[in-house]
Amino acid sequence: MTFYTFSRSVVKFLMKSLYRIEVEGIENIPDEGGVLLCSNHINNWDPPLVGISSPRPVRFMAKEEIFHKKVIGTIIANLGAFPVKRGMSDREALRKGLKILKNGEVLGLFPEGTRSKNGQLKEGLAGAGFFALRSDASVVPCAIIGPYKRFNKVKIIFGSPIDFTELRANKNSAEQATSLIMNEIRHLLEKYKKQ
Template sequence: MSFYSFAKSVVKAILKPYYRIETIGLENFPRTGGVLLCSNHISNLDPPVVGITAPRPVHFMAKAELFSKPILKNILPKIHSFPVKRGMSDREALRTGLSILKDGNVLGLFPEGTRSRTGELGKGLAGAGFFALRTEADVVPCAIIGPYKPFKKLIVVYGEPINMSELKKNKASANETTELIMNEIQKLINKYK
């Protein structure tokens, strides 16, 4: 058993009953090929919650500062996380993200870039659009619907992959593409809230 599978089973055993996590839409998640998984961001627990509910291993960008913390710097790479420097264009992180998708793996992103203070969906950054336009990966919207309160139901919804063909044909910008992705996440939130 890989460290990732082991960590996933341990975290699932703790979080799933504690937050009564319900997962909707797993049938929408492509079983093979590159997947750009874009979710809203309401808690520090979002990455592990997406990680334990997604049917395939997810590679997450994590803020570079976390990789300097004693325990985390050893664990994060083992659970498929890689560093991204915030507040600047991090070419190395972009290259890593592209190669994850081109190798047919799942890249998990929180396009808002930071947790929402209000719980409402914020504006997405261009990174999500960049990855969506530069690869053939399926783009799957995901909505985490809280609250993160013990024994209150937490819902994780995976939407159908977003059709990118029109955007690519019309040479849409990364920002326009991210906006479309955010709209799809918002629709899931509205539907299941």
């Protein structure tokens, strides 16, 4: 058993003892090939929730400060996460993310860059669009619907992959690509919040 598999099973047990987790759309994550998984961000539990809900291992881009904390930094690094410097263009993180996608792995991103304190979807950063345009990865939008209250329902929905053929051919900007991703996440939130 790998460290990732062991950790995933422990976190899954812990989260399912705290919340009623509902997962929809697992079939929308391709079985193979690079996948850019983009989700809204409402809580610190979001990365573990996405990780236990995805049928494939997810490698997250995480803020650099987390890696300065010895214990948690070591754990998430061993789970395949890698640091990104916030508030600036981090070329090393962009290269690392592209390499993950080109290697046929799943890259997890929270395009908003930080948690939304009021639960409302914020504007996405250009990094998500950069990865979508510069790779051939499937781009899967994801919506997390809370709140994270003990024993309450938390929903995670994986939407259908977004067709980036036209945007890639037209050499659209990273900002335009991110806007498309955020619109798809917004549609999922609006659709499933009513259910």
